[in-house]
Each structure stands twice: as structure tokens, then as C-alpha cells.
Amino acid sequence: MIRFDAVTKRYPDGTVAVDELDLEAASGRITVLVGPSGCGKTTSLRMVNRMIEPTSGTIWLDDQDTATLPTHELRRKIGYVIQHAGLFPHRTIVDNVATVPFLLGTDKKQARRTAMELLERVGLPEHFAKRYPAQLSGGQQQRVGVARALAADPPVMLMDEPFSAVDPVVREQLQDEFLRLQQELGKTIVFVTHDIDEAIKLGDQVAVLRVGGRLAQLATPAELLSRPVDAFVAAFVGRDRGYRALGFADAGTLSTRDEPTVVLGAPIPTGTDGDSWLLAVDGAGAPQGWLDLGADFRGHDTVTDELLYRGGTLATQGSTLRAALDACLSSPSGRGVVIDEGGALIGTTTSREILDLIEAHEPERQT
Amino acid sequence: MIGDVFTWLTDWSHWTDTRFDTGIITQLLAHIRFCAMALAIAMVIALPLGLFIGHTNRGRWLVGAANALRALPTVGVLVLLTVIISPQFQGRTDTGFLIPTVIVLVLLAVPPILANTFAGVQNVDPGVRDAASGMGMTGPQVLFRVELPISLPLIFSGVRSAALQLIATATVASYLPLGGLGRFIYDGLAQQDYPQMIGGGVLVAALALLTDLVLSTVQRYVVSRGITGRYSTKQVGAPDPRLAVVTEAEGARA
Amino acid sequence: MIALADGASSSPLHFVEYFLDHRSEDLGLLWSHTWLSVVPVIVGLLIALPLGWVARRHRWTYPPIMSITGVLYTIPSIALFVLVPPLLGLDTLDPLQVPIALTVYSVALLVRVVADGLASVPEETTQAATAMGFRPLERFFKVELPIAVPVIAAGLRVAVVSNVSIVAVAGTIGLSNLGQLFTQGFQLSTPDAYYPPIVLGIVLCVLLAVVLDSAVVLLNRVLTPWRRAVRT
């Protein structure tokens, strides 16, 4: 647990970057600090490992006042990841990862072995170990940065916009893997970002800061979307809040109807009974796309890939209301396709049914 | 003329000492001795100072002050110091000429080493420095495990530049009655023995080129491949690390 | 030579009197020193510009050009002075030997500086200029060269300041410039120290270096008005 107790930071030039901040980051959870540029996120984060000393107030690490520890000892217990990773260009990847164990005097062989395991954990192939940072892409460097922060198995991690400098596709990948890793490791993490979507995706709780370093709201992502405390938070959280909030609402077990299907490679069925959309599945029963029976099939005898409409999304049974509703809205037939964990078709549902579920789910908004 | 120079250089009697003349080998060793001495002293002064100023960012004016020394004409300072110092050392020893020479050489070698060491530490990516202390390195650990190794290419270019200037200027030291390869140039000039004079020039140039070759080879082995970009043997045309500093840190030469 | 010392004080601070006593001679030395310090740099720059441009534009020429100029820059100045005449078939102690050697130096230093300066031009800028229809040569003079001015100016400062010192070295092998004041002082200093010409030489060299350096700085500012616009 990390607790900010009336923490203020005033820079020598008079800028108040953080003002009387009270905040608790729960153990084993991800706490995201989010807010516009210059609102004091980085300052807050760096006061935890005393890269910046607070002007007043106390920061507690579990039951210890961080000000009472020698800084280098404090920092060796806290993993630290920054925007461009800050890898040491003169050291190989494996030695970068083993930095803190080396500092702690761990046996070199042992430290490198642990480093190799960590590299695998963050999804880097073994042969990267002997390379130098300059030989890696930005996303790969960032993985090394995360591995390096984890090397001494610190209970606490501080991360300052670690994924901001990579392209959106890689960023999403890194976020997903980060969440998976956190499920295994259960670290106490303080994560800084200026991207509200990232905050909502990653945070167990999200602290929105306003410029001047004051806490505007501390809430779970769902709460933040459904009940922003004021106009600033509402504007910062952005549009489509209602729809995005559905992403945190469990759809439960959807009731589905059986859907007639055609298997890829089978002859194209003729004669439509009113409805012109037919769901195509592969040999294993996984939905592949919709076939428009009203279309012109000259030159084709069997159902092939290229005839399919693939715009529809799929909802996994047990997923969120947002995914379920999106499956319906994006389906050309208006029927949302529901699959099981293995990807096989269960059946379809409709937006009307999902909207009923949403209605029933209202309690949060009405209170 | 080129043939005469070649003849002069390949005449073995010019290489060894005789009753009347000091040979090339002796003068070469004397030349190397001045330069090595001055380079060692300059490094002992400039390296720690540059590292300290770069790491703490305190005392930057010293770098500027050292750079201003470059406007001094080396020969003039050499003559001035000699005129001041040599009368204090009467007798048959060289000391009265050796001390001013070494002082001038040190004055010459300090600015490039100091400026490049400072620039090297300053140029370390702030993110890297931040990460280093964020992981719990103490100040000296950040300096010696991160900043120093990353600054090495610039430090080397400063030392190489200093070494070249020393070799050049130690030649001028023969303008005083002192040994070194410059002897052949000034004696050749005085005796109108131009093969000897040009032969001396060839020797000085060869020593400079060889020294730079040796230092660049050392640099190749000392600097991490992660910084030089020499990852595989296939890679060619890696940029010369001296490139980056020529405008900022290259100094006046004699 | 001895006559120079007649009646004059030998105190280091009396260099002004010394100057006034030998004004026309010293001004002559200063003039030739200035000429030797400036002209080779200008000629060197004129040669370095096309070479640096070639090194940037045809990447394969970069390593050989830089290696050759690097080797030239490594050769000590005094060695280059005495090597130039036999290599170029001039008389030993030809008046052109020092200017030629200094020009070689300036080229060696400035080729690299020009190439670096051109490399400092943002890729987008060159591409935008090309897209707007500049032909290569036009683009070089109207876009790339102006943007490279600050880097080139930094190199020029190094070149002129070091030239002032190197020219003095040429004085020790008999060329007429401020370096001769040191020779005079040295010769006049036996048996007793005679400082004025030595101090005068140092003072004039430093002044010359400072003036030339400031001239380059000023030129840089005149040529890059846009850099002053952003300074706050």
C-alpha cells in the first residue's frame, strides 16, 4: 500500500505541482493517475521513490514513512518504468534487466538466469538477450523496461506513461500483456498516463488530477464513467460515457436462439424464406461471416471466404454488455453472434434483448 | 627531393646516437616522453573535473574558462614561460626547458579533454540517468556505471584530439634547446639540410598517425558495442564518433 | 637585433611602449598574421562546401572523404609546413607553403563540419523543398545551406581561432608574422629576461583570435535572423 498524506510539492520557482494530495494506492492493485498535461502526475509519482522530495506531507509505503529510508535503498525496493524505457545503451538486454540484482550483489549467473526468465515473461524471445537496446524497436525496449523493473521482484511498481511512445497497435498489445502479467504477479502499481482510455482499461482505481495538482476524483473506472463528480472530470472522461460504461457491466449468461448456418465449402443454398442473411461457419463451428442470399452468385457454386460479409463483431458468452450490444449493432442481420470460450457458435441474440438487460442493469445511474 | 628525404630516413646512422648527433630513436623516445607525461597530467586533472562538472552541473564556468585558453598562442606561452622559468635552473640539465614545455603541453591538453568529458556526461539521455537513479543507484554508481561508459566515445575523442595537439606542440618544444623530433626540423632549417628537415616532418606525421591509430584501436575495445553501433562484423560505415564533437570540442592546435 | 632593446624597460608591462617604438614593423607582422589566419579559412570553406555536399548527397563517398580529411587533420601543423613544398614541387621556404598547409587544414576540418551541418537540416524540410519544385542545386543554396549556417559557423570559429595559434608556429621557422615577436623576445632574453615583445605577441594573438571569433559570431547572427526571432 502506498499512501499520500497531505502531500504538497512546490518547485523552487514557485510552481505548485501537487497540492495537498491525499491518495491511497491499494496493495496488489493498479492505481492510475490521469489528467491533462502538467497537472502534476509525474511529480506525484516521482515523490514516491523520492526522485523528487515533497515540500510537505508524508508518503507511506505500507507502514513506513518513505522519508526515513536512504533513497537508494527505497528505490531498490520499487520498480520504476519510464516513457522511453531509459535502457542503458552500453549494456546488453539481459544485463539491463539484471541491473538491480547486480546492485544488490546477487550472484551474476543467478541474476542473469532470472533476467532470462523475465524476458520470456514479458514476451521477448531468448535471442534478444545478447542484443543492445539500439537494436530493439520502441515496443520491445518498453518490454525490457518492464522486465528490468521487475527484476528484483519489488512489491511496488511506478510507471510513468510507459506505453505512450509506441504506436496504437503495439500499445494495445503491451496493455493486454501488462494486465495478464499483473494477474500473475499482483504488484502494487501506480501508473501515470494522460490517456483516459488507457486509464479506464488498466486501472483498478483511477485518480483524476486537475491542473495545479489537486485530486478531482478517485473512483473505479465504471464509477468514473457513470458518475463524474464535476464538469471537469466529465469533460476529461469524454464522450460516449454511457456506452463505454457498458464495458464494465457484466452481461451475465445471454439467452440465445439457435441460428441456421452453412458450412464453408458447402453448395450455396437457394430459395430464401424472407430473411436474406445466413451465418457461415467453418468445420469447427466457429462463425466466419454472413452470407447475403439475395446477392448475385454468378461464377460461384459453393460458399467461399470472399462471398462473406465480415463486418460483425462477436460476443463471447459471459462478456460485457458493451461487447454484446456491439455484436448486435455491427451485425448486418441485426442478430448478434454469441460464441463460447473456444470460439464455437452458441447462438444469436438481438439488440432489443440486450437493451432490456441494460434497462435492468440501471441501478448505478439511478442512485 | 623526395628521394633525398627517403635516403635520409633510411640511413641507419641517423637512427642511432653518434658522438656528435643524437639519433632518431633517442629523439623519438624523448618526444613520446614529453607527450605521455603531459597527457597523463592533463588526464589526471581534466577527467575527474569533467566528470564532476558534468555529473553535478556545478562549475560549468571552468569549462568555458578552459576553452578560452585555446585563444593563447602556444609558442608565445612557451617562450614566455621559458624566459621566466629557465633562469631558475642554471647548470647543464634540461629542467629549465622541460618544465615550461610540460606546462604548456598540459595547458594545451586540458581543454579538449575537459570539454569533451563534460559534454559526454551532459549528453547522456536524461531518461537513462533518471532510470539509473530511479532503480536505486547512488550518485557515484550512476556516474561510473552509466554516465562514464556512455560518455566514453566523447572522452576518447577529447583524448585523441589532445594527444595529436601534444605531438604537434612537442615538436615546437625543440625550438627551445630541447630534444624531440622537432630537433630535426629546426636543425635542418638552421643547417639548410632540407632532407633532414622534411624527414623530421615525416617522422612527426607518422608518430601522430600511429598514435591516433593506437588510441582508436583502444577505443574500439573499450567502448561498448551498444554505443558504437558495431553490433555485427557485417556492419560497415559506423559513424566516426569524433564526428559529433568536431565543432564543439575540437581545439586549437599548434 | 640587440638594438631593439636599447633603452627600453624589460618589464612585462612595457609591451605598449615596445609596440609604439616598433609600430610600423609590428603592424606589418599583425597584418600578415591576420591575412594568414583568415584567407586559408575562406579558401578552405570554398573547397569544403562542394566536398561536404558530395559527402552528404552520395552516401558512399562519406567514409572515404572523412578518412582522408581525418588523416590530414591528424598531421601536425609544423610537419605539414615542411612537407607541403616537396609534395607540391615548390621551393623549400616558398611563401605559399604556409597558406597552402593552413588551407589543407581548414578543408580537413570544414568538410566534416559542412557535412554535419547539412545533416542537421531536418529531412522533412529538404523533402518539402523538393516537393515545392526546388532543383538540387537551388535547394542547396536556398534551403539547406542557410539552415546549416549555425553548425558551419561553429566550425569556422574553431578554424580561425586555431589558425591564429598555428600561424605563430610558422613564425618559428622564419615566416614573418607575430610569431617572430616570440623569436625576438627569446633571443633578446639572454642573459636577462626581456619580456615586452613576448607579451606583446601574446596580447596581439589573443586580440586577433577574439576579434576573428567575434566576427564569425556576428556573421552567423546576420545570416540567421530567424534564430534571433525565437530567442526569448
Ligand SMILES: Nc1ncnc2c1ncn2[C@@H]1O[C@H](COP(=O)(O)OP(=O)(O)O)[C@@H](O)[C@H]1O
Ligand atoms: N523541475 C521543475 N521546476 C519547476 N516546475 C516544474 C518542474 N517540474 C515540473 N514542473 C511543473 O510542475 C507542473 C507539473 O509537472 P508534471 O508533474 O511533470 O506534470 P505531468 O506529468 O502531469 O504532465 C507543471 O506545471 C510543470 O511545468
Ligand SMILES: [Mg+2]
Ligand atoms: Mg509527465
